[in-house]
Amino acid sequence: MTRTPSSRPDEPAVVLSGVGYSYGRTPALEDASLTVAAGEVVAVTGPSGCGKSTLLMLAAGVLRAQAGRVQLAGQDLGSLGEADRARLRRREVGLVLQYGQLVPDLGVVDNIALPLLLEGRPPGDARRAATSWLERVGLELTGDERPGELSGGQAQQVAAARALVASPRLLLADEPTASLDPRAGRELLDLMVTTTRSSGGSVVLVSHDNTVAARADREVRLRAGRVAHEVGLA
Amino acid sequence: MSTSDAARWPALWAIARTGALSSRTRSRVVALGSAGAGALLLTVLAVLRTPARPVPTGQEVVVVDTYYDPGFSPLVTSAEIRVGVLTGILLVTAAALALVGQALTTGSVRRRRTTRALGLVGVTPGELRAVSALALVRAGLAGGLLAAPLYLVLWAALGPAADPVFRLLPAIGWPDLLGWVVVVLACGGLAAAAGAVTGTARTWLPPLRWVVLGLVTALVAAVAAVPVLGTWDRRAGVAGVGLVVALLLALALTTGTGWAYHRAARLLRSGTAGAVLTAAGLTAAAGPIGTAAAVCLLAGLALGVSSTLLATTLATPVDSVYAGQLPGIALTATAAGSALLIALATATLGAVDDLATHRRTWAATAALGAEPELLHRVHARRLRIATVVPTTTGAAAGALLGTAVTGAGGELIPLTAAVVLSCVATTAGVVLGLSALVSTLLRGRLARAVDPHALRVA
Numbered sequence A: 001m002t003r004t005p006s007s008r009p010d011e012p013a014v015v016l017s018g019v020g021y022s023y024g025r026t027p028a029l030e031d032a033s034l035t036v037a038a039g040e041v042v043a044v045t046g047p048s049g050c051g052k053s054t055l056l057m058l059a060a061g062v063l064r065a066q067a068g069r070v071q072l073a074g075q076d077l078g079s080l081g082e083a084d085r086a087r088l089r090r091r092e093v094g095l096v097l098q099y100g101q102l103v104p105d106l107g108v109v110d111n112i113a114l115p116l117l118l119e120g121r122p123p124g125d126a127r128r129a130a131t132s133w134l135e136r137v138g139l140e141l142t143g144d145e146r147p148g149e150l151s152g153g154q155a156q157q158v159a160a161a162r163a164l165v166a167s168p169r170l171l172l173a174d175e176p177t178a179s180l181d182p183r184a185g186r187e188l189l190d191l192m193v194t195t196t197r198s199s200g201g202s203v204v205l206v207s208h209d210n211t212v213a214a215r216a217d218r219e220v221r222l223r224a225g226r227v228a229h230e231v232g233l234a
Numbered sequence B: 001m002s003t004s005d006a007a008r009w010p011a012l013w014a015i016a017r018t019g020a021l022s023s024r025t026r027s028r029v030v031a032l033g034s035a036g037a038g039a040l041l042l043t044v045l046a047v048l049r050t051p052a053r054p055v056p057t058g059q060e061v062v063v064v065d066t067y068y069d070p071g072f073s074p075l076v077t078s079a080e081i082r083v084g085v086l087t088g089i090l091l092v093t094a095a096a097l098a099l100v101g102q103a104l105t106t107g108s109v110r111r112r113r114t115t116r117a118l119g120l121v122g123v124t125p126g127e128l129r130a131v132s133a134l135a136l137v138r139a140g141l142a143g144g145l146l147a148a149p150l151y152l153v154l155w156a157a158l159g160p161a162a163d164p165v166f167r168l169l170p171a172i173g174w175p176d177l178l179g180w181v182v183v184v185l186a187c188g189g190l191a192a193a194a195g196a197v198t199g200t201a202r203t204w205l206p207p208l209r210w211v212v213l214g215l216v217t218a219l220v221a222a223v224a225a226v227p228v229l230g231t232w233d234r235r236a237g238v239a240g241v242g243l244v245v246a247l248l249l250a251l252a253l254t255t256g257t258g259w260a261y262h263r264a265a266r267l268l269r270s271g272t273a274g275a276v277l278t279a280a281g282l283t284a285a286a287g288p289i290g291t292a293a294a295v296c297l298l299a300g301l302a303l304g305v306s307s308t309l310l311a312t313t314l315a316t317p318v319d320s321v322y323a324g325q326l327p328g329i330a331l332t333a334t335a336a337g338s339a340l341l342i343a344l345a346t347a348t349l350g351a352v353d354d355l356a357t358h359r360r361t362w363a364a365t366a367a368l369g370a371e372p373e374l375l376h377r378v379h380a381r382r383l384r385i386a387t388v389v390p391t392t393t394g395a396a397a398g399a400l401l402g403t404a405v406t407g408a409g410g411e412l413i414p415l416t417a418a419v420v421l422s423c424v425a426t427t428a429g430v431v432l433g434l435s436a437l438v439s440t441l442l443r444g445r446l447a448r449a450v451d452p453h454a455l456r457v458a
Helices: A052-060 A082-092 A108-118 A123-136 A152-164 A182-198 A210-214 B003-007 B009-018 B024-049 B079-105 B108-120 B125-158 B174-198 B208-230 B234-270 B273-284 B286-315 B323-357 B359-368 B372-406 B410-441 B443-449
Strands: A014-023 A026-036 A041-045 A067-072 A093-096 A170-174 A202-206 A218-223 A226-232
Touching (some): A026 A041, A026 A052, A041 A052, A041 A210, A052 A067, A052 A093, A052 A170, A052 A202, A067 A082, A093 A152, A108 B273, A108 B359, A152 A182, A182 A202, A182 A210, B024 B125, B079 B174, B108 B125, B125 B174, B273 B286, B273 B372, B286 B323, B286 B410, B323 B359, B323 B372, B323 B410, B323 B443, B359 B372, B359 B443, B372 B443, B410 B443
Parallel strands (some): A026 A226, A041 A218, A170 A202
Antiparallel strands (some): A218 A226
16 A cells, blocks of 8 residues: 655644643643754753654644644644544554553554554554564564563564554654663664655654763753754754 | 550551541442441341242252241242342342442542652651541441341331231341341441552552452352262252352452453553543543453343343243243342443443542643543543443343353243343443543533643642
8 A cells, every 4th residue: 555645745843833732730842843854863862851752742643732733744734633633643643652552451562563554554464564563673573462471672672663663754752762781772773764755744852861862953952841942953 | 565556556546547548439439338248248148037948859840839937928938039139139249349449549640649658757658557547447337237227218118018928038137237246346347457458559469360369269169069969959059159149240340450451451552632632531540441341241141141041031821931020020120220320320420430530630631731621531531431331241141141041042042132232232321421521511621620730730
């Protein structure tokens, strides 16, 4: 099945304009803006609780911005219903969350194949692609293992494979290498960036780790829910 | 116990009272289920106190002449009909107990987290068990106490009828009081024991295959023993029916979880996104789904048997062997219907618990790009699998069993076939409708389960 991108190749992957979000009475983001160009790799850094993960979830359309505007692949997420945002997300976005994002009662291969199955790919094709990604992220597993049988690092590698399997135009990764040793972390990061970039996609990496940030073209620092400053790294 | 150990109890009691080890809903369902089961057991004891004509012995077919005691309905005075009535009541009791069992397993993920956290700060497994038992013993005792007023309601409906032909229960007396005291103590004791068992992360269970093997052996032995003991003595047959029902329930409850895993494996092979997500849910909640399926199967079985008997009875001459049993069969069918409703409540409780305990998985799947409609379909399908399939299977098996028992042949064959088919179709339709209704009512909870806020914490 050939994926039909809903965005133009030169269009920014995601644009967040003055977005705000609060969890109850606790503000997480206030008036934050960020544009990620096509093919660009952006690192979002900052202290704990500054709103990095929330920014990522808003960019993916998982959370709906309470203030401001988010455009993903040229579409205003505020104007889309939940179902349309879900469809757009699975077509355009690969998402690696910090923890617990794997379905605990599915085997590793089924977990990786899930985005393709959701897109209606034939199960055989989806599983073959998933198995191939299992090898590409460097895991020597049978594929039948459950997430509960994996180490934290292995689970992150599986999550990365799942995010990459559908060749997303925007890869959003929250602390993608936090549980991996430095070498494995570097290799996974390289794989995520080169694979996404080779198909013209963009990457947003949320991390405390300076080596992760160093892999980006640009670093965006958040402080207390606002963009404190941006640093060009490339 | 040392002084320092004793000093910890106020803190442990405070933990028990917070609901960390037993939520309010769990306690309420345990109390209500225990009250229902307790009241039904008091009813059984009362029915057994009514005078009954003994079951004739021997191999000959005896026309069941209903024995009219001047004070009571033939439903309870004819020993054979009484077996049907008692089987019906015990079926509903078993369903109520299964609901209690389902309630006991709810919130297990949250409880495990709490017990681990408490273990990390030095609370011993024994103390955890005690705290967990304390959290449930109140619910059990409350259920036992509530059994009396509930029984009084039943007694008011079935006991003091002006016409003795409708009177099923004797006057209230000291045996009822004694029975109630026993029910209160049993409910409290069993709830405490259940709390202690579910209070620690590690719960010992025998290997499933041995349980299954044991139950199957017991079932085969029971079936084989009935004709051997009494050369198909009718009294042994009556006792055998009760034993077989009890064993079937135990077998269904034991194998329900394995069946859920089996269904999940089959769905995984089909491989579509909906099937894969349904399979994941079946695996995650195999225990509650297995329990609900087991009760549905038995309720379906009872519906199938009683419908066929009812139809055959209505179609045969009034002086036939089955004619006198008509009210008993009708009452058993009513009991089977009630058991089915409790089974659906059991399935609903399992579904609600699944949404609460696995909300992170639901939220992560939604974040991956699964639309709300797909997730609703997945949730509805899980509920359908737990209810429609076992109930319909049970109804079909029951209808066939009923046909075999009545030995309906010749001119009754078309009628029996029509009854079997309509019983299965009606049961499937009703359960399908109720299951869809429950899924629709749970849409709000599903929306809360997929709330992305669940992704924020580990």
